[in-house]
Amino acid sequence: MTADRIRVWLGVALLGLVMLGSFWIYEVMRRQSEDEAANAKNRSEPDYYVEHFNFVRLSQSKQTNYRVTGEKLIHFPLEDEFEIIQPRIVGIDQEKTPMTIRADRAIVKQKVQEKLQNKPEDQIHMHGNVLVERSKSDQGSYLKMATDSLILFPDSERMRTAEAITMTTPRANITAIGMEAENNRQKIRLLSKVQISIAPPSAK
Structure with missing residues (x-):
């Protein structure tokens, strides 16, 4: 075999090795990408759930306790969030005034900081047929409110919605x-x- 042919075969062999190396690198990168996508998908799936649960917690002010129940509680590890099916939240303050909140489902987000000056606090995002009812007490009359979505802040005892609401009291529809x-x-x-519609006072 002449020196020229040796150089040609060496060149072909080196080219083959480069091609094999490139193919191997491509396969490693492709498999790594698939594994990462699979792991991400797996992380976004629930890792545990609890059926027919019931737990109680206190607000940060210790003035109100909340009892939360539901048909199912599901935990999603990627977001570290909980989904509640058919949630029912009963809050009772120091004046013993119960307030009940129901919805089709809820998402519990833990320790969210909306503004830099605010402390991180839990949020409960209620969705679908949200109904809030407050019993009559020395602090106020009976109240019922319906909306499509509602965000609860149990630590600071606040709630808000950007959706349309309908509020009913013994004398007014709002x-x-x-x-x-x-x-x-x-x-x-x-x-x-x-818009407020107020019923006239009852005749004595």
Whole structure:
């Protein structure tokens, strides 16, 4: 075999090795990408669930306790969030005034910091046929509110929605777009398109 042919075969062999190396690197990268995608998918799937659960917690002010029940509680490890099917939340303050909140489902987000000056706190995002009912007490009359979605802040005893609401009291029917409420201060703020229909007082 001449020197020229040796050089040609060496060149072919080197080219083959380069091609094999490139193919191997491509396969390693492809498999790594597939593995990462599979792991990400697996992480976004629930890792455990609890059926027919019931637990109680206190607000940061220790003035209100909340009992949370539901048909199913599901934990998602990637987001570290909980989904509750058919949630029912009962809050009872120091004045023994119960408030019940129901919905089709809820997402519990833990320790969310909305603003830099605010402390991180838990949020409960209620979705679908949300109904809030507050019993009559020395602090106020019976109240019922319906909306499509509602965000609860149990630590600071607040709630808010940007959706349309319908609120009913013994003497008034109220509709509005958007609402903010502070349970510990017994304060409700209606944001826009407020309409109020007040029944006349009963004749004595």
